[in-house]
Amino acid sequence: MNYNYRYRLRPSDALEQQLAWTVDTCRQVYNHFLHRLNRTDNTSAYSEQKLLPNLKKWWNDLKQVHSKVLQKVVQRLYDNLSTLRGRKENGYHVGTLNWKAPGEYRSFTYSQSGFKLKNTSGRTKLWLSKLGEIPLTFHRDLPDDAEIKTVTIKQEPTGKWYAILGVETPESPPAKPENPEKCVGIDVGICKYAHDTDGTAVESPDLSDERERLERAQRALSRKEHGSANWEKQRRVVAERHADLKRKRRDFLHKLSNYYATEYDLVAVEDLDAQGLVELPGNSRNRAGAAWGTFLRMLEYKCAREGTHFVAVDPSGTTKECASCGGSTEKPLWVREHSCPACGFEADRDANAAWNILSRGLEDVGEGRSESTPVETALPVDTDSVSAKRVVEAGSPTLKREPSGER
Numbered sequence: 001m002n003y004n005y006r007y008r009l010r011p012s013d014a015l016e017q018q019l020a021w022t023v024d025t026c027r028q029v030y031n032h033f034l035h036r037l038n039r040t041d042n043t044s045a046y047s048e049q050k051l052l053p054n055l056k057k058w059w060n061d062l063k064q065v066h067s068k069v070l071q072k073v074v075q076r077l078y079d080n081l082s083t084l085r086g087r088k089e090n091g092y093h094v095g096t097l098n099w100k101a102p103g104e105y106r107s108f109t110y111s112q113s114g115f116k117l118k119n120t121s122g123r124t125k126l127w128l129s130k131l132g133e134i135p136l137t138f139h140r141d142l143p144d145d146a147e148i149k150t151v152t153i154k155q156e157p158t159g160k161w162y163a164i165l166g167v168e169t170p171e172s173p174p175a176k177p178e179n180p181e182k183c184v185g186i187d188v189g190i191c192k193y194a195h196d197t198d199g200t201a202v203e204s205p206d207l208s209d210e211r212e213r214l215e216r217a218q219r220a221l222s223r224k225e226h227g228s229a230n231w232e233k234q235r236r237v238v239a240e241r242h243a244d245l246k247r248k249r250r251d252f253l254h255k256l257s258n259y260y261a262t263e264y265d266l267v268a269v270e271d272l273d274a275q276g277l278v279e280l281p282g283n284s285r286n287r288a289g290a291a292w293g294t295f296l297r298m299l300e301y302k303c304a305r306e307g308t309h310f311v312a313v314d315p316s317g318t319t320k321e322c323a324s325c326g327g328s329t330e331k332p333l334w335v336r337e338h339s340c341p342a343c344g345f346e347a348d349r350d351a352n353a354a355w356n357i358l359s360r361g362l363e364d365v366g367e368g369r370s371e372s373t374p375v376e377t378a379l380p381v382d383t384d385s386v387s388a389k390r391v392v393e394a395g396s397p398t399l400k401r402e403p404s405g406e407r
Contacts, residue, residue: 001169008137009161027105029073045078066129072109107154115151143169157239174307180265185358187350195350197358205252214241253295261302268361270315311361323355
């Protein structure tokens with residue numbers, strides 16, 4: 001399996017200047033080959049990489065950059081081009097690749113060779129060809145059988161340097177259970193970040209204080225003369241505030257996604273178009289801050305790592321559909337309770353959606369499940385539930401209902 005491990009680098013002032021110089025040189029190489037791409041037909045990453053040895057004959061600075069790093073710069077250009085073409089084929093309106101200005105290109109990558117982790121006097125250091133040894137904060141060990149495949153050096157807008165180690169382990173992920181016992185459906189939202197079929201409602205993290213500090217820092221930045229020393233100092237403060245907000249949000253998402261991936265055999269979620277939802281008018285700031293797309297990506301790869309079924313279902317109608325009778329009921333966003341006029345079933349709006357999501361997920365997987373996974377924990381005992389029928393038909397006739405589940 002492949003993993004990424006991120007560590008903080010602690011370079012000296014001299015090493016930091018070398019790192020910044022290497023990043024800027026890679027940026028210039030990127031722009032050089034972008035210029036060739038715009039004026040030369042029938043080029044490829046492989047054919048352009050073959051030009052690098054001759055390029056070094058007149059561009060002497062390139063001799064101070066490792067050959068694999070230069071090759072990855074060219075590969076990065078053509079990877080960006082491939083992504084652009086893919087979006088165009090999917091119906092998006094796209095332009096052309098842009099020239100990279102200073103500050104827009106922040107990283108470079110070693111692959112296969114040119115790097116090594118060393119333990120010098122009890123302290124771990126990262127050795128990079130053409131640069132030397134750089135101390136780093138080695139806050140967690142790599143797996144014993146892991147092999148480092150790539151090393152990416154990146155400078156964040158805060159000015160801090162990080163190393164991202166791409167490692168590969170020979171072990172395969174655990175096999176997914178043929179008959180998942182513990183299954184859960186999750187409905188995500190803004191008021192409640194996640195509401196699942198076990199009745200767990202997770203509130204959205206309160207980041208109002210962090211957001212207020214960011215806004216104050218941005219207002220202070222707007223009053224500085226652009227490009228001045230005070231402007232640069234305040235820009236770093238704004239970057240720190242952004243990083244603090246991002247770090248706390250991602251910490252919440254990692255913990256929540258890890259909980260579901262490790263506690264359940266099957267996790268069903270909505271296949272949301274997160275970017276499309278953000279582009280809708282009204283409340284887009286809260287939708288962007290919820291980071292639903294990031295959460296679903298984290299949940300997907302953690303489920304793959306833990307051997308858990310991850311099922312993304314069609315989200316259309318999950319809120320309108322009644323989990324009891326299957327009828328559709330229109331309700332505006334501010335109505336937080338589901339009340340079906342056809343069968344009289346009442347439940348929390350998000351809980352009703354979560355049951356429908358789990359029901360669709362079980363249909364997609366085509367597997368049964370045990371009575372320990374409640375699809376109907378909130379349904380009255382005399383409710384003829386469509387969700388329950390789907391589960392029973394999938395192979396779990398012993399499903400039980402709790403008598404006091406009406407909300």
